[in-house]
Amino acid sequence: MDAQFLGTDDLATTTPPPVAVVVDVMRAFTVAAWAFARGAEKIVLSGSLDESLALKARHPEWVTLKDGPPAPGFDAVNSPALLRSVDLGGRTVVQKTTAGTVGALAVKDAPPVLCASFVVAGATAEVLRAGGSGSVTFVVTGEDGKADEDLACAQYIARRVTEAGSGAGSDSAEFLRRAGDSRAASELAEGVRQGAHPDDVALCLELDRFPFAMVAALEDSLMVLRPHTAPSSVAAPWAGERAAGRASA
Template identity: 75%
Template sequence: MNARFLGIPELAEVPSVAVVIDVMRAFTVAAWAFAQGVEKIVLAESLDDALALKARHPDWVALKDGAPAPGFDTVNSPGLLRSIELGGRTVVQKTTAGTVGALAVKEASLVLCASFVVAEATAQLLRARDCDAVTFVVTGEDGQADEDLACAEYIARRAAGAPTDAAEFLRRAAESRAATELAEGVRQGVHPDDIALCIELDRFPFAMVATLEDSLMVLRPCAVPSPTDGASA
Protein backbone atom coordinates (compact mmCIF):
# COMPACT_ATOMS: atom_id res chain seq x y z
CA MET A 1 0.00 0.00 0.00
CA ASN A 2 1.26 3.45 -0.96
CA ALA A 3 0.64 5.69 2.05
CA ARG A 4 1.01 9.48 2.17
CA PHE A 5 0.91 11.48 5.39
CA LEU A 6 -0.25 15.06 4.90
CA GLY A 7 -1.40 17.94 7.07
CA ILE A 8 -4.60 19.75 6.15
CA PRO A 9 -2.71 22.67 4.49
CA GLU A 10 -0.84 20.18 2.28
CA LEU A 11 -3.98 18.78 0.64
CA ALA A 12 -3.45 20.21 -2.83
CA GLU A 13 -5.79 17.72 -4.51
CA VAL A 14 -8.66 15.45 -3.52
CA PRO A 15 -7.35 11.98 -2.70
CA SER A 16 -9.19 8.85 -3.76
CA VAL A 17 -9.01 7.29 -0.29
CA ALA A 18 -8.49 9.41 2.83
CA VAL A 19 -8.08 8.40 6.45
CA VAL A 20 -8.54 11.44 8.66
CA ILE A 21 -6.81 11.10 12.02
CA ASP A 22 -7.69 12.98 15.19
CA VAL A 23 -6.63 11.10 18.31
CA MET A 24 -7.06 13.89 20.88
CA ARG A 25 -9.95 14.08 20.69
CA ALA A 26 -12.49 14.33 17.87
CA PHE A 27 -12.49 10.82 16.51
CA THR A 28 -12.02 9.17 19.87
CA VAL A 29 -15.14 11.07 20.93
CA ALA A 30 -16.95 9.98 17.76
CA ALA A 31 -16.16 6.32 18.41
CA TRP A 32 -17.40 6.58 21.98
CA ALA A 33 -20.58 8.22 20.74
CA PHE A 34 -21.26 5.34 18.36
CA ALA A 35 -20.50 2.82 21.09
CA GLN A 36 -23.21 4.52 23.16
CA GLY A 37 -25.77 4.10 20.42
CA VAL A 38 -25.52 7.29 18.37
CA GLU A 39 -27.00 6.78 14.90
CA LYS A 40 -24.91 9.32 13.02
CA ILE A 41 -22.59 12.28 13.52
CA VAL A 42 -22.93 15.38 11.36
CA LEU A 43 -19.57 17.14 10.92
CA ALA A 44 -20.27 20.87 10.98
CA GLU A 45 -18.34 23.45 8.97
CA SER A 46 -18.41 26.08 11.72
CA LEU A 47 -19.76 26.79 15.19
CA ASP A 48 -22.56 28.84 13.64
CA ASP A 49 -23.46 25.95 11.34
CA ALA A 50 -23.52 23.57 14.31
CA LEU A 51 -25.86 25.88 16.20
CA ALA A 52 -28.08 26.29 13.13
CA LEU A 53 -28.37 22.51 12.79
CA LYS A 54 -29.17 22.22 16.48
CA ALA A 55 -31.86 24.91 16.13
CA ARG A 56 -33.50 22.98 13.27
CA HIS A 57 -33.18 19.67 15.14
CA PRO A 58 -33.56 20.36 18.88
CA ASP A 59 -33.22 16.67 19.71
CA TRP A 60 -29.74 16.51 18.20
CA VAL A 61 -26.70 16.70 20.51
CA ALA A 62 -24.27 19.50 19.65
CA LEU A 63 -20.68 19.40 20.86
CA LYS A 64 -17.59 21.52 20.36
CA ASP A 65 -13.98 21.91 21.47
CA GLY A 66 -13.08 23.89 24.55
CA ALA A 67 -15.23 25.22 27.34
CA PRO A 68 -19.01 24.76 27.47
CA ALA A 69 -20.92 27.36 25.45
CA PRO A 70 -24.57 28.41 25.08
CA GLY A 71 -26.44 26.27 22.57
CA PHE A 72 -24.06 23.33 22.85
CA ASP A 73 -24.98 20.26 24.87
CA THR A 74 -21.49 19.10 25.72
CA VAL A 75 -17.81 19.38 24.80
CA ASN A 76 -15.35 17.27 22.83
CA SER A 77 -14.29 14.99 25.66
CA PRO A 78 -14.63 11.18 25.63
CA GLY A 79 -14.62 11.12 29.43
CA LEU A 80 -17.48 13.59 29.70
CA LEU A 81 -19.44 12.04 26.85
CA ARG A 82 -19.76 8.76 28.73
CA SER A 83 -22.27 10.29 31.15
CA ILE A 84 -24.74 11.40 28.44
CA GLU A 85 -27.64 9.26 27.23
CA LEU A 86 -27.13 9.02 23.48
CA GLY A 87 -29.02 5.93 22.30
CA GLY A 88 -30.57 6.51 18.87
CA ARG A 89 -29.60 10.18 18.73
CA THR A 90 -27.72 12.30 16.19
CA VAL A 91 -24.63 14.29 17.19
CA VAL A 92 -23.43 17.50 15.58
CA GLN A 93 -19.66 17.82 16.02
CA LYS A 94 -17.44 20.84 15.35
CA THR A 95 -13.80 20.68 16.38
CA THR A 96 -10.62 22.59 15.64
CA ALA A 97 -8.87 19.91 13.62
CA GLY A 98 -10.70 16.63 13.10
CA THR A 99 -13.91 17.86 11.53
CA VAL A 100 -11.93 20.38 9.46
CA GLY A 101 -9.78 17.57 8.07
CA ALA A 102 -12.76 15.40 7.16
CA LEU A 103 -14.51 18.26 5.39
CA ALA A 104 -11.32 19.05 3.47
CA VAL A 105 -11.49 15.62 1.76
CA LYS A 106 -15.27 15.30 1.52
CA GLU A 107 -15.08 14.68 -2.24
CA ALA A 108 -12.86 11.61 -1.84
CA SER A 109 -14.36 8.29 -2.91
CA LEU A 110 -13.75 6.84 0.56
CA VAL A 111 -13.30 8.87 3.74
CA LEU A 112 -12.52 7.13 7.01
CA CYS A 113 -12.18 8.96 10.32
CA ALA A 114 -9.96 7.25 12.85
CA SER A 115 -8.05 7.21 16.10
CA PHE A 116 -6.34 4.51 18.14
CA VAL A 117 -9.64 3.17 19.52
CA VAL A 118 -10.68 2.03 16.01
CA ALA A 119 -7.23 1.48 14.51
CA GLU A 120 -7.42 -2.21 13.65
CA ALA A 121 -10.96 -1.97 12.30
CA THR A 122 -9.84 0.90 10.08
CA ALA A 123 -6.88 -1.10 8.82
CA GLN A 124 -9.12 -4.12 8.16
CA LEU A 125 -11.52 -2.00 6.12
CA LEU A 126 -8.67 -0.61 4.02
CA ARG A 127 -7.51 -4.16 3.35
CA ALA A 128 -11.04 -5.35 2.56
CA ARG A 129 -11.49 -2.52 0.05
CA ASP A 130 -8.09 -3.30 -1.58
CA CYS A 131 -6.94 0.30 -1.13
CA ASP A 132 -3.59 0.59 -2.90
CA ALA A 133 -3.07 4.32 -2.33
CA VAL A 134 -4.18 6.00 0.89
CA THR A 135 -3.76 9.57 2.07
CA PHE A 136 -3.60 9.87 5.84
CA VAL A 137 -4.68 13.35 6.93
CA VAL A 138 -2.75 14.26 10.07
CA THR A 139 -5.10 16.93 11.39
CA GLY A 140 -3.38 18.28 14.49
CA GLU A 141 -0.82 21.09 14.42
CA ASP A 142 -0.92 21.45 10.62
CA GLY A 143 0.24 17.88 10.21
CA GLN A 144 2.88 17.92 12.95
CA ALA A 145 0.84 16.44 15.83
CA ASP A 146 2.79 13.36 16.87
CA GLU A 147 -0.22 11.57 18.35
CA ASP A 148 -2.01 11.79 15.00
CA LEU A 149 1.07 10.91 12.95
CA ALA A 150 1.82 7.94 15.20
CA CYS A 151 -1.73 6.66 14.79
CA ALA A 152 -1.61 7.17 11.02
CA GLU A 153 1.69 5.32 10.72
CA TYR A 154 0.40 2.47 12.86
CA ILE A 155 -2.80 2.05 10.83
CA ALA A 156 -0.80 2.20 7.59
CA ARG A 157 1.46 -0.62 8.73
CA ARG A 158 -1.48 -2.74 9.87
CA ALA A 159 -3.33 -2.06 6.61
CA ALA A 160 -0.28 -3.31 4.74
CA GLY A 161 -0.44 -6.50 6.80
CA ALA A 162 2.79 -5.89 8.66
CA PRO A 163 3.09 -7.29 12.21
CA THR A 164 3.48 -4.16 14.28
CA ASP A 165 4.12 -3.58 17.97
CA ALA A 166 1.79 -0.77 19.01
CA ALA A 167 3.73 0.16 22.15
CA GLU A 168 6.03 2.75 20.56
CA PHE A 169 3.18 4.42 18.67
CA LEU A 170 1.07 4.65 21.83
CA ARG A 171 4.06 6.02 23.76
CA ARG A 172 4.47 8.80 21.21
CA ALA A 173 0.82 9.71 21.62
CA ALA A 174 1.04 9.67 25.41
CA GLU A 175 4.06 11.99 25.31
CA SER A 176 2.69 14.31 22.64
CA ARG A 177 2.09 18.02 22.97
CA ALA A 178 -1.66 17.44 22.90
CA ALA A 179 -1.48 14.98 25.79
CA THR A 180 0.65 17.42 27.79
CA GLU A 181 -1.81 20.24 27.18
CA LEU A 182 -4.73 18.07 28.24
CA ALA A 183 -2.89 16.93 31.38
CA GLU A 184 -1.84 20.46 32.34
CA GLY A 185 -5.25 22.02 31.76
CA VAL A 186 -4.12 24.16 28.82
CA ARG A 187 -7.11 22.85 26.88
CA GLN A 188 -10.56 23.36 28.35
CA GLY A 189 -13.44 20.93 28.50
CA VAL A 190 -11.30 18.05 29.75
CA HIS A 191 -12.07 14.98 31.84
CA PRO A 192 -9.23 13.36 33.82
CA ASP A 193 -9.68 10.12 31.88
CA ASP A 194 -9.41 11.70 28.43
CA ILE A 195 -5.77 10.88 27.71
CA ALA A 196 -6.12 7.25 28.76
CA LEU A 197 -9.27 6.89 26.68
CA CYS A 198 -7.53 8.37 23.63
CA ILE A 199 -4.63 5.92 23.73
CA GLU A 200 -6.68 2.79 24.32
CA LEU A 201 -5.91 0.58 21.34
CA ASP A 202 -8.76 -1.12 19.45
CA ARG A 203 -11.43 -0.44 22.06
CA PHE A 204 -14.14 -0.69 19.39
CA PRO A 205 -14.66 -3.20 16.56
CA PHE A 206 -15.98 -0.80 13.93
CA ALA A 207 -14.49 1.66 11.47
CA MET A 208 -16.07 5.09 10.83
CA VAL A 209 -17.02 6.16 7.30
CA ALA A 210 -17.95 9.73 6.35
CA THR A 211 -20.12 10.43 3.30
CA LEU A 212 -21.99 13.37 1.84
CA GLU A 213 -25.71 13.13 2.56
CA ASP A 214 -27.88 16.01 1.31
CA SER A 215 -24.87 18.37 1.37
CA LEU A 216 -23.93 17.37 4.94
CA MET A 217 -20.83 15.36 5.82
CA VAL A 218 -22.18 12.48 7.89
CA LEU A 219 -20.11 9.99 9.86
CA ARG A 220 -21.44 6.51 10.57
CA PRO A 221 -19.98 3.35 12.10
CA CYS A 222 -19.11 0.55 9.70
CA ALA A 223 -18.92 -3.04 10.87
CA VAL A 224 -15.76 -4.81 9.75
CA PRO A 225 -15.78 -8.60 9.37
CA SER A 226 -13.33 -10.42 11.53
CA PRO A 227 -10.39 -11.95 9.62
CA THR A 228 -11.63 -15.32 10.90
CA ASP A 229 -15.20 -14.85 9.65
CA GLY A 230 -16.06 -17.50 7.14
CA ALA A 231 -13.23 -19.77 8.20
CA SER A 232 -14.13 -23.40 8.82
CA ALA A 233 -14.11 -24.61 12.38
Protein backbone atom coordinates (compact mmCIF):
# COMPACT_ATOMS: atom_id res chain seq x y z
CA MET A 1 0.00 0.00 0.00
CA ASP A 2 1.24 3.46 -0.95
CA ALA A 3 0.31 5.75 1.97
CA GLN A 4 0.60 9.51 2.18
CA PHE A 5 -0.11 11.61 5.25
CA LEU A 6 -1.56 15.07 4.68
CA GLY A 7 -3.11 17.83 6.74
CA THR A 8 -6.58 19.10 5.89
CA ASP A 9 -5.18 22.27 4.30
CA ASP A 10 -2.91 20.21 2.04
CA LEU A 11 -5.95 18.67 0.37
CA ALA A 12 -6.76 21.94 -1.42
CA THR A 13 -3.74 21.49 -3.70
CA THR A 14 -4.21 17.79 -4.46
CA THR A 15 -6.65 15.80 -6.56
CA PRO A 16 -9.32 13.88 -4.64
CA PRO A 17 -7.65 10.78 -3.18
CA PRO A 18 -8.75 7.33 -4.39
CA VAL A 19 -9.18 6.28 -0.76
CA ALA A 20 -9.20 8.65 2.21
CA VAL A 21 -8.85 7.84 5.90
CA VAL A 22 -9.61 10.85 8.08
CA VAL A 23 -8.08 10.54 11.54
CA ASP A 24 -9.13 12.39 14.68
CA VAL A 25 -8.14 10.57 17.85
CA MET A 26 -8.89 13.30 20.42
CA ARG A 27 -11.75 13.27 20.08
CA ALA A 28 -14.13 13.40 17.12
CA PHE A 29 -13.83 9.87 15.79
CA THR A 30 -13.43 8.28 19.18
CA VAL A 31 -16.71 9.99 20.11
CA ALA A 32 -18.30 8.85 16.83
CA ALA A 33 -17.35 5.24 17.59
CA TRP A 34 -18.84 5.52 21.06
CA ALA A 35 -22.02 6.98 19.57
CA PHE A 36 -22.41 3.90 17.38
CA ALA A 37 -21.61 1.65 20.32
CA ARG A 38 -24.41 3.39 22.24
CA GLY A 39 -26.85 2.59 19.44
CA ALA A 40 -26.73 5.56 17.03
CA GLU A 41 -27.94 4.64 13.55
CA LYS A 42 -25.94 7.28 11.68
CA ILE A 43 -23.91 10.44 12.23
CA VAL A 44 -24.33 13.53 10.07
CA LEU A 45 -21.00 15.37 9.84
CA SER A 46 -21.86 19.06 10.00
CA GLY A 47 -19.93 21.91 8.44
CA SER A 48 -20.90 24.58 10.97
CA LEU A 49 -22.71 25.21 14.22
CA ASP A 50 -25.45 27.04 12.30
CA GLU A 51 -25.93 24.01 10.04
CA SER A 52 -26.19 21.78 13.10
CA LEU A 53 -28.86 24.01 14.62
CA ALA A 54 -30.76 24.16 11.32
CA LEU A 55 -30.75 20.36 11.11
CA LYS A 56 -31.95 20.17 14.70
CA ALA A 57 -34.78 22.57 13.92
CA ARG A 58 -35.92 20.35 11.02
CA HIS A 59 -35.37 17.14 12.95
CA PRO A 60 -35.99 17.79 16.68
CA GLU A 61 -35.41 14.11 17.46
CA TRP A 62 -31.82 14.24 16.21
CA VAL A 63 -29.00 14.55 18.75
CA THR A 64 -26.64 17.50 18.23
CA LEU A 65 -23.07 17.33 19.47
CA LYS A 66 -20.24 19.87 19.41
CA ASP A 67 -16.78 20.74 20.74
CA GLY A 68 -16.42 22.87 23.83
CA PRO A 69 -18.86 23.56 26.66
CA PRO A 70 -22.61 22.88 26.53
CA ALA A 71 -24.55 25.39 24.44
CA PRO A 72 -28.23 26.09 23.69
CA GLY A 73 -29.54 23.87 20.92
CA PHE A 74 -26.92 21.18 21.46
CA ASP A 75 -27.63 17.98 23.32
CA ALA A 76 -24.10 16.75 24.03
CA VAL A 77 -20.43 17.67 23.91
CA ASN A 78 -17.53 15.99 22.14
CA SER A 79 -16.44 13.74 25.01
CA PRO A 80 -16.34 9.93 24.82
CA ALA A 81 -16.56 9.63 28.60
CA LEU A 82 -19.65 11.84 28.79
CA LEU A 83 -21.27 9.96 25.91
CA ARG A 84 -20.61 6.41 27.11
CA SER A 85 -23.68 6.29 29.33
CA VAL A 86 -26.08 7.96 26.87
CA ASP A 87 -28.72 5.81 25.17
CA LEU A 88 -28.63 6.64 21.45
CA GLY A 89 -30.60 3.60 20.27
CA GLY A 90 -31.79 4.22 16.70
CA ARG A 91 -30.97 7.94 16.84
CA THR A 92 -29.28 10.21 14.30
CA VAL A 93 -26.40 12.26 15.70
CA VAL A 94 -25.27 15.57 14.20
CA GLN A 95 -21.58 16.11 14.95
CA LYS A 96 -19.59 19.32 14.48
CA THR A 97 -16.00 19.49 15.68
CA THR A 98 -13.02 21.74 15.14
CA ALA A 99 -10.87 19.28 13.20
CA GLY A 100 -12.37 15.85 12.54
CA THR A 101 -15.58 16.80 10.78
CA VAL A 102 -13.73 19.51 8.85
CA GLY A 103 -11.28 16.92 7.54
CA ALA A 104 -14.02 14.52 6.50
CA LEU A 105 -15.94 17.23 4.66
CA ALA A 106 -12.74 18.26 2.84
CA VAL A 107 -12.71 14.86 1.08
CA LYS A 108 -16.47 14.48 0.67
CA ASP A 109 -16.11 14.09 -3.11
CA ALA A 110 -13.78 11.13 -2.75
CA PRO A 111 -15.07 7.54 -2.87
CA PRO A 112 -16.28 6.21 0.50
CA VAL A 113 -14.28 7.93 3.22
CA LEU A 114 -13.12 6.11 6.33
CA CYS A 115 -13.10 8.01 9.62
CA ALA A 116 -10.74 6.55 12.20
CA SER A 117 -9.15 6.63 15.62
CA PHE A 118 -7.36 4.06 17.76
CA VAL A 119 -10.60 2.53 19.01
CA VAL A 120 -11.44 1.33 15.48
CA ALA A 121 -7.89 1.01 14.11
CA GLY A 122 -7.93 -2.74 13.51
CA ALA A 123 -11.31 -2.76 11.77
CA THR A 124 -10.22 0.19 9.62
CA ALA A 125 -7.09 -1.70 8.56
CA GLU A 126 -9.22 -4.73 7.68
CA VAL A 127 -11.46 -2.62 5.43
CA LEU A 128 -8.45 -1.15 3.64
CA ARG A 129 -6.90 -4.58 3.23
CA ALA A 130 -10.14 -6.08 1.93
CA GLY A 131 -10.47 -3.24 -0.56
CA GLY A 132 -7.01 -3.92 -1.94
CA SER A 133 -6.27 -0.21 -1.77
CA GLY A 134 -3.05 0.54 -3.64
CA SER A 135 -2.96 4.21 -2.63
CA VAL A 136 -4.40 5.67 0.55
CA THR A 137 -4.38 9.25 1.78
CA PHE A 138 -4.47 9.60 5.56
CA VAL A 139 -5.83 12.99 6.59
CA VAL A 140 -4.22 14.17 9.83
CA THR A 141 -6.82 16.61 11.12
CA GLY A 142 -5.43 18.06 14.35
CA GLU A 143 -3.11 21.06 14.63
CA ASP A 144 -3.08 21.79 10.88
CA GLY A 145 -1.82 18.30 10.12
CA LYS A 146 0.82 18.25 12.85
CA ALA A 147 -1.09 16.51 15.66
CA ASP A 148 1.10 13.60 16.68
CA GLU A 149 -1.79 11.58 18.12
CA ASP A 150 -3.49 11.61 14.71
CA LEU A 151 -0.29 10.96 12.77
CA ALA A 152 0.64 8.11 15.11
CA CYS A 153 -2.78 6.52 14.63
CA ALA A 154 -2.59 6.93 10.85
CA GLN A 155 0.87 5.38 10.72
CA TYR A 156 -0.26 2.53 12.94
CA ILE A 157 -3.24 1.74 10.71
CA ALA A 158 -0.99 1.84 7.65
CA ARG A 159 1.35 -0.63 9.33
CA ARG A 160 -1.55 -2.92 10.23
CA VAL A 161 -2.57 -2.98 6.56
CA THR A 162 0.87 -3.83 5.25
CA GLU A 163 1.66 -6.31 8.02
CA ALA A 164 -1.49 -8.42 7.71
CA GLY A 165 -1.86 -11.03 10.39
CA SER A 166 0.56 -9.34 12.78
CA GLY A 167 -2.28 -8.69 15.25
CA ALA A 168 -3.27 -5.76 17.43
CA GLY A 169 -0.20 -5.95 19.62
CA SER A 170 2.26 -5.46 16.79
CA ASP A 171 4.37 -2.42 17.72
CA SER A 172 1.32 -0.65 19.13
CA ALA A 173 3.01 0.57 22.31
CA GLU A 174 5.14 3.25 20.66
CA PHE A 175 2.24 4.66 18.64
CA LEU A 176 0.02 4.80 21.73
CA ARG A 177 2.84 6.39 23.73
CA ARG A 178 3.18 9.15 21.14
CA ALA A 179 -0.55 9.80 21.29
CA GLY A 180 -0.52 9.83 25.08
CA ASP A 181 2.36 12.34 25.06
CA SER A 182 0.70 14.61 22.53
CA ARG A 183 -0.33 18.19 23.05
CA ALA A 184 -4.01 17.26 22.77
CA ALA A 185 -3.67 14.61 25.49
CA SER A 186 -1.92 17.10 27.78
CA GLU A 187 -4.59 19.74 27.24
CA LEU A 188 -7.36 17.28 27.96
CA ALA A 189 -5.62 15.91 31.05
CA GLU A 190 -4.95 19.42 32.37
CA GLY A 191 -8.50 20.61 31.80
CA VAL A 192 -7.50 23.19 29.20
CA ARG A 193 -10.21 22.04 26.80
CA GLN A 194 -13.81 22.60 27.80
CA GLY A 195 -16.46 19.95 27.45
CA ALA A 196 -14.07 17.23 28.56
CA HIS A 197 -13.99 14.47 31.17
CA PRO A 198 -10.94 13.12 33.07
CA ASP A 199 -11.39 9.72 31.40
CA ASP A 200 -11.33 11.07 27.85
CA VAL A 201 -7.62 10.48 27.18
CA ALA A 202 -7.71 6.90 28.40
CA LEU A 203 -10.77 6.14 26.30
CA CYS A 204 -9.11 7.65 23.22
CA LEU A 205 -6.14 5.31 23.70
CA GLU A 206 -8.14 2.05 23.93
CA LEU A 207 -6.83 0.16 20.93
CA ASP A 208 -9.45 -1.80 18.95
CA ARG A 209 -12.17 -1.19 21.51
CA PHE A 210 -14.82 -1.60 18.79
CA PRO A 211 -15.09 -4.23 16.01
CA PHE A 212 -16.41 -1.92 13.30
CA ALA A 213 -14.95 0.62 10.90
CA MET A 214 -16.74 3.89 10.08
CA VAL A 215 -17.46 4.94 6.51
CA ALA A 216 -18.78 8.33 5.40
CA ALA A 217 -20.49 9.09 2.10
CA LEU A 218 -22.80 11.74 0.69
CA GLU A 219 -26.49 11.02 1.22
CA ASP A 220 -28.93 13.66 -0.06
CA SER A 221 -26.20 16.34 0.13
CA LEU A 222 -25.27 15.41 3.73
CA MET A 223 -22.02 13.71 4.70
CA VAL A 224 -23.23 10.70 6.65
CA LEU A 225 -21.07 8.39 8.74
CA ARG A 226 -22.15 4.79 9.38
CA PRO A 227 -20.56 1.78 11.09
CA HIS A 228 -19.36 -1.06 8.86
CA THR A 229 -18.57 -4.46 10.29
CA ALA A 230 -18.22 -6.24 6.93
CA PRO A 231 -15.13 -5.11 5.00
CA SER A 232 -16.57 -6.42 1.72
CA SER A 233 -19.34 -3.83 1.90
CA VAL A 234 -16.90 -1.04 1.05
CA ALA A 235 -14.37 -3.02 -0.96
CA ALA A 236 -16.57 -3.38 -4.05
CA PRO A 237 -16.72 0.32 -5.04
CA TRP A 238 -12.94 0.69 -4.91
CA ALA A 239 -12.36 -2.52 -6.83
CA GLY A 240 -14.92 -1.46 -9.44
CA GLU A 241 -13.23 1.88 -10.03
CA ARG A 242 -9.81 0.25 -10.46
CA ALA A 243 -11.26 -2.29 -12.88
CA ALA A 244 -12.86 0.47 -14.93
CA GLY A 245 -9.58 2.33 -15.04
CA ARG A 246 -7.74 -0.73 -16.32
CA ALA A 247 -10.40 -1.34 -18.97
CA SER A 248 -10.11 2.18 -20.33
CA ALA A 249 -6.31 2.21 -20.34
